[in-house]
Amino acid sequence: MKVVVTGATGNAGTSVVCRLAADPHVTEVLGLARRVPRWRQPGVRWAAADVDPDGTPLGPLFAGAGAVVHLAWKFQPTHDPVETWRTNVLGTVRVFEEAAAAGVPAVVYASSVGAYAPGPAYDRPVDESWPTHGWPGAAYTREKSYLERYLDGFEAAHPDMRVVRMRPAFLFKETSASEQRRIFAGPLLPGRLVRPGLLPAMPDLPGLRFQALHTDDAADAYAAAVRLPVRGAFNLAAEPVLDVAALARMLETRVVRLPLRPARAALSAAWRMHLVPAPAGLLDALLRLPLMSSARARRKLDWEPRYASGEAMTAFLRGLREGSGLPTPPMAGDRAPHAADVADVAEPEERARRADG
Known part of the structure; x- marks a missing residue:
């Protein structure tokens, strides 16, 4: 079976193409990205493609595919929500419509925990039936929620196509650290500050807790969804739930309780001044996310x-300290890539084990 992966050079994409290339049921993996990487993985072929509405025609690339895994997503610029809407929403619609026109029998789409409405009281884990209304104050959650509504109609119009919606928690691995620092924290978080015992304290906001998952584990679930005759939504998260106290233990520091209002005001001001890339609306969404079963x-x-x-978080923190990355445009490390980084990308699971150990 041929499988096409959009957004194949990012955090999830690099793990998914590795996992699919190792699957005996998959005969060909075609990775699509706006910029073809110098990274090479056995069993993976690359093509330049932009999912934007006026981007590369996707039909010829989808021809003969048994499945399309749609991972392409643009987090920035948060100061221009029209641009991210164009790529994330209109681009996703184009991927699905062109996949249907090409006769692709299955599409696996990267939704998110961010698609969910705020969680219930007492942190009761929710299943896939929980409303996907998102949080209206952040572009990311609005876009994920809108696409859930679009897919409701798409599935009704294409009952013969198998549509799978993956809703993972936050995905981390060592080699995603540099990319995620640039996307969410910016230059105000130098990686060298996250060494154990170096930080004097960590701020703890009321209600701040989240679920995390190693990206390679998410890739296993994507590969299973490609291979098995399943439909519908799947929550993906590992245990236990993390909070600031857990992070403080990893970094051997103490926790200082911080009121939400001044913290949010400071983040909002820093975002308006272009000092940090993540807006306060993302913090609001994070504090309201449900826990998933x-x-x-x-x-x-x-x-x-x-x-x-x-x-997964330990691997990510190690990556922050070392400026880790991969030789793809989104995943470029904060430091010059070493030969070992390139040699190890064919075995992401073993690399993660060394990071965790």
């Missing part, structure tokens, strides 16, 4: 995370 993925996909959430 992954029982359906475990049951239907025969999926079980190999890494605890703390192990």
Whole structure:
């Protein structure tokens, strides 16, 4: 089976193409990206393609595919929500419509925990039936929520196409650290500051907790969704739930309680001054995210995370300290790539084990 992966050079994409290339059911992996990387992975072929509405025609690239995995997403610029809407929403619509026109029998789409409406009281984990209304104050959550509504109509119009919506928690791995620091924190978070024992304290905001997942574990679930005759949504998260106290233990520092209002005001001011790339609306959304149950993925996909959430975070923090990355445009490390970085990309699971150990 030929599988086409959009957004194949990012955090999720690099893990997904590696996992698919190792799957005996997959005969060809075609990775699509706006800029073809110098990174080479056995079994993966690359093509330059832009999912924007006026981008590269996708139909010829989708021809003969047994599945399309749609991961392409633009987080920046947060100061121009029209631009991100154009890529993320209109681009996703184009991917699905052109896949249907090309006769692709299955599409696996990267939705998110961010698509969900605020969670219930008492942090009861929600299943995939929880409303996907998102949080209206952030472009990311608005876009993810809108696409859930679009897919409702798309599935009704194309009942013969198998549509899978993956809703992962926050995805981390060592080699994603530089990319994620640039996207969400910017220059105000130098990686060298996250060494154990170096930070004097960590701020703790009321209600701040989240679920995490190693990106390679998410890739296993994507590969299973490509291979198995499943439909619908799947939550993906590892245990345990993380909070600031857990992060403080990893970094050997203490926690200082910080009121939400001044913290939000400071973040909002820094964003308006272009000092940080993430707006305060993302913080508002984070504080309202529900906790997810992954029982359906475990049951239907025969999926079980190999890494605890703390192990994924430990790998990510190591990547921050070392400026880790991969030789793809989105994943470029904060420091010059070493030969070992290039040699290790064919075995991301082993690299993560070394990071976690």
